[in-house]
Amino acid sequence: MTTQELVQEIKRKRSFLCIGLDVDLTKIPQHLLKEEDPIFAFNKAIIDATHHLAVAYKPNLAFYEAYGIKGLEALGKTIDYLNQNHPEIFTIADAKRGDIGNTSGMYAKAFFEDLNFDSVTVAPYMGKDSVEPFLAYENKHTILLALTSNAGAYDFQTREVEGEELYKHVLKTSKTWKNGQNLMYVVGATKAEFLAEIRKIIPESFLLVPGVGAQGGNLQEVCKYGMSQNVGLLINSSRGIIYASNGKDFAEAAAEKAAELQQQMDRLL
Ligand SMILES: O=C(O)c1cc(=O)[nH]c(=O)n1[C@@H]1O[C@H](COP(=O)(O)O)[C@@H](O)[C@H]1O
Secondary structure (H helix, E strand, O other), rough: HHHHHHHHHHHHHHHOOEEEEEOOOOOOHHHHHHHHHHHHHHHHHHHHOOOOOOOOEEOOHHHHHOOOHHHHHHHHHHHHHHHHHOOOOEEEEEEEOOOOHHHHHHHHHHHHHOOOOOEEEEEEOOOOOHHHHHOOOOOEEEEEEOOOOOOOOHOOOOOOOOOOOHHHHHHHHHHOOOOOHEEOOOOOOOOOOHHHHHHHHHHOEEEEEOOOOOOOOHHHHHHHHHHOOOOOOOEEOHHHHHOOOOOOHHHHHHHHHHHHHHHHHHHOO
C-alpha cells in the first residue's frame, strides 16, 4: 500500500486508529476456546465488528509465537482474511526485527512476501545494513523504533550522544539510508511532549503511536504536537479495545471502544 492510499483511507473513515491484535488465550472469552482455531475466531470477530472504524491492524508477533505452530497458523489466517476482505486496510507486523543484512533480508521476505503485510516494526540498533533489506521493498513500510512508550526508553533512547539524544540520531541518520522514503517511526503516546522536537526532524513521516488506553497516553496531546499536514499518525490501542469485555458481547464492546476513539479522532482532524 502506498502512503497516499493510507492517507486517503484516513480521510475517508475520519480515523487514524490502529487496532492491536494481541491475542492472549487467558483473556479472550472462554466460549471461544471450543473453536477449532480460537485465536483466528477472536480476530475475525474483532475485525468484522471494527473494520469500518480502523485504518490499520497490528498483530504483535509475540502473541502468536507464544502458541507455537498453531499461533503462526492463526496469524497467517488473520493476515489473509484482512488482505482478502479489507485490502484498503494497512497491516503492521509488530515483530521488532533487525539483524545482519543477510538475515534481515529473510525477515523482510517472511513479512512482506510470504505473509504479505504492508509494514513491519524494526529495531534500529544494528544500523543501516540491518534496516536497508526491509527498505528495498517498494510500497512496503519499515517502522523504525525511535522513542518507545515504556519506562526503559530512558535507559538508552534519550541519552545524549555527541550532544544530542540517541533517538534524534536514529531519526536523522535513518533518513539518509537508501529508500528512506519507506520509513515510518514508532513514538510512544506516553512521550507526547517529545513530538514537537521530533516533527522538526521528520515533519511528514508517519508515526505509529502505541500507548493510548492501557498505558495511559493522551490522544489530544499526541495530535497537538504530532499531527502533520497529511495527518501522519496511526494511533494504536490493543488491550483497551480488544478486551473491553470477555463475555459473549466482546466484539460489540470492542466496537464501542473503537468508536469512542474514532469519534475523538474525527473531532481532531
Ligand atoms: O511497536 C509497538 O507497537 C510498540 C512500541 C512501543 O513503544 N510500545 C508499545 O506498547 N508497542 C506495542 O503496542 C502494543 C500496545 O498495547 P496496549 O498497551 O495493550 O495498547 C503492544 O503490542 C506493544 O508491544
